[in-house]
Amino acid sequence: MNWEQLLSLKRFGDTNKRLRKEQDETRLGFEVDYDRVIFSSEFRSLQDKTQVIPLSKIDFVHTRLTHSLEVSVVARTLGRKVGAKLLEKYPHLNTVHGYQANDFGAIVAAAALAHDIGNPPFGHSGEKAIGEFFKNGSGTHFKSFLTAKEYQDLCDFEGNANGFKILTESRQGREGGLRLSYATLGAFMKYPKESLPKKPTTHIADKKYGFFQSEKEVFLDVAKELGLISTGKDDSVSFSRHPLAYLVEAADDICYTIIDFEDGINLGLIQEEYALEYLIKLVKTNINTKKYHNLSNTQDRVSYLRALAINTLINEAVEVFLDNEASILKNDFPHALLDKCSYEAQINDIIALSVKNIYQSQxxxxxxxxxxxxxxxxxxxxxxxxxxxxxxxxxxxxxxxxxxxxxxxxxxxxxxxxxxxxxxxxxxxxxxxxxxxxxxxxxxxxx
Structure with missing residues (x-):
């Protein structure tokens, strides 16, 4: 893969190539992507969708909307930091094509803003409930009328694939869905494969699937434009990840690891002394001890440590990405970025405590x-x-x-x-x- 193709400004229906150096600097195409997502009705509905903990009278519990906004902020920083380094490595991207570091940030931020747009109500259990209806419920009788891949789409209903459908599906007066740039659609696609075969490899991109059979042709058009590497065997459709999808994934991982943990602390589901100990392990080299001890309540102490932890993990993700950028371009990096960072053990400890005390709470x-x-x-x-x-x-x-x-x-x-x-x-x-x-x-x- 090469960055010139991966940064494509093409949108559904374009007949002429969009050039970065001809873009209006006051409102770049990648920034338009962000605007189109945030003004969509599908995005607005996230304000009344559960993140993890059911919507509560307590105002600091996150919804899907606040989570998505926070992920997009983290993603923008990740993209800009990576973009600045890539432009140093590939100066022609700027001198010949006109790309800026902020372009990378805008792409990743827009894709991250949309990353949960396809999730049903009731969180991930909503996905499972839809699948269960077709797999073991009264929807099983539809199996004989569908192809194996069509039926699998329903049995393993996937929010990521549904998100791609929302972003790209044509209807009268809205051809091409939100008509996002193909670079943003590529960065959005964490799992660039169809529902079958399930997990053909241990590569992180094969963990789930990213498009329904109904959007197969749209996906193939995007993959071809971006120059993604075909990895499918026989008649299966599977491609390498867009490299910036790793940053979208990292932004989501950072936010749900740290911020869901913060919600659990503020709700009293996780005891403060345990929580602070876990967070301090992530930030002990950056903590201002005097400032920390001057904070008088749990919420302020957790907020301070959360900010430091997110910054620490952003820098870790950027370092892992840049160290492995050549392998990522060849589809030879089969891991999530945070799985290979130096704080993997601390992250796993936080997630384990969150699973026990938050995700499995009554x-x-x-x-x-x-x-x-x-x-x-x-x-x-x-x-x-x-x-x-x-x-x-x-x-x-x-x-x-x-x-x-x-x-x-x-x-x-x-x-x-x-x-x-x-x-x-x-x-x-x-x-x-x-x-x-x-x-x-x-x-x-x-x-």
Whole structure:
């Protein structure tokens, strides 16, 4: 791979090449990507979607929206630091093409801002609930009507692939979705492969999948433009990561490791003395002892250590990326950046404590139980309507269900797979509050 291709400003529908040196410096194409994500309705719905801990009366608990904003800030710094060094290594990127260090920051920030845009309500349990409906629930009967890859898309419903769908899916008046630059779409794609085969290698890019069969051709167009390396065997579609996807992943890893931990401390799920000990191990060489001891409350002490920890891990991720940049360009670096940093042990200790005390807390478990019930009910109703429509056997109830759906939900595809994907995509876009309201209507309890 080469950086000239990887930094492509191309957008869906372009017939002429966009050149960096011809860009308006007051509003660069990569910065437009950020704007388009932040003003999208799908992004705004993240304000009412759970990050980890259910939405609480306590105002410092993170939602998907605040998490995404924080990840984008960390990502921007990562991109700028890496960009400055890459321009020193490849000066022609600046002198010939006009790229600046901030371009790298803008690409990574926009991709990071969108990184959770495809996640369903109720966090990762929402993904599992959708998959469970098709794998073991009443949706199993659809298997005989679908190809193996189409069915796998539903059984392992993946927020990353759904995010790519949201960013790129065409509909009337919105051809090409948000029409982001291909560089940003590449950086967004952490898992540039289809749903089958599952985990064909131990490479981090093969851990999950990144696009549904419905977006296969769009993905191939992006991969070709960016010059990603094809890694698929036989008839499978799989490519190398865009190098900047490593930075998006690192920004997310840094934020959920440190900030979810901070939420757990502030909620009293993790005892302060343990928490501070864990964080101090990350920042002990940078801590200002006098300043730290002058902080009078838990929240301020944790906030100070969190800021130092994030800065420490940013510098670590940048160093690992630059040390391995040549291997990354050849698709020979199969790890997440933080898995190879000098603080790997400390990070793993923090994550282990978070899993025990936060992710497996009773409040989180209760949220996931509710999520399974709500999503299963909605899928049962909507997919039955899809099936009856395909069979020409719409009931009066089905007709009411169809009228209740937004005009943006297209159930007029010629094939069952795309109509089922439309339903799953619609449910995934609902906020936690909206999906509960919809559930109550279907249960006849909102009268």
């Amino acid at each position: 409040e989180v478990i209760d949220k996931e139980i509710v999520g399974y019930e709500v999503i299963n009910k909605l899928l049962h109703v909507y997919t039955k309507t899809v099936q009856n429509k395909a069979d020409g056997n719409l009931t009066n109830f089905d007709k009411l269900i169809l009228r209740s759906l937004p005009e943006t939900v297209n159930l007029n595809h010629d094939d069952l797979y795309n109509n089922l994907m439309s339903i799953c995509n619609y449910i995934s876009k609902l906020s936690d509050g909206k999906i509960k309201e919809t559930y109550l209507k279907l249960m006849g309890q909102n009268i």
